[in-house]
Amino acid sequence: MSVLLSHTDEGVTTVTLNRPEQLNALSLELRAALAQEFKRLATDQATDVVILTGSGRSFSAGLDLKELGQTGLQSEGDGGPEFHDAVRNLGKPLIGAINGFAITGGFEIALMCDILIASEQAKFADTHVRMGVVPGWGLSQRLSMLVGASRAKEMSYSARYVDAHTAANWGLVNRVLAADELIPYCLELAKDIQAADRDTLQAVQRLINYSLDHGLSEGIEEEGKISRAHAKKISAAALDERRDTVMDAGRKQH
Structure with a gap:
């Protein structure tokens, strides 16, 4: 089974993290696949807008802890900077369709998106301080820009989960939808964006x-x-x- 799914329809490409049994944890294989796919999409003439989402009940639970126990955090070829740069340098509108848990590394990926739309099942948390790891994909900077320094510190210091409606009230996501409405709404939003020069x-x-x-x-x-x-x-x-x-x-x- 592929760890990453990508489908293009009428100029909109939906990229789906596809390790549902592992809550879409970011294994080395998945990070490499994401970096490769976003590099491809940056120059893909058939793609105007990209939607990023997850399969199952999670957007992404962050780095694969089981794998980390074997490879270590700074394993050679972990693809960290390459992966981050590939997403941030897409050069096309990126909509994050947050369907479930967006935790730590998964939260950092969400924050790389231009626009965040959440389902009612979405939950956000930054557990870096619990893990003893300093963020490396921009969370420490981007989160406070969206929700303000005090709320960002509350999330990062306490590692508490924030539900979808609280995230919307804080300005972290633009709106909250029923699960079955999430992707259709994002596709309609993408169509509106396509009308731009x-x-x-x-x-x-x-x-x-x-x-x-x-x-x-x-x-x-x-x-x-x-x-x-x-x-x-x-x-x-x-x-x-x-x-x-x-x-x-x-x-x-x-």
């Missing part, structure tokens, strides 16, 4: 991430540079056409 979408994605990585002042300066460069590519006629398309879409929604 691709070059502009990539520029906006880069700018939002730039601000998160570099701070507000540097982010605003970078925005000005990219905005001016992008404006030179768009003719007045094209801008009018896109404006009309946006207006038509707005009227249909109301």
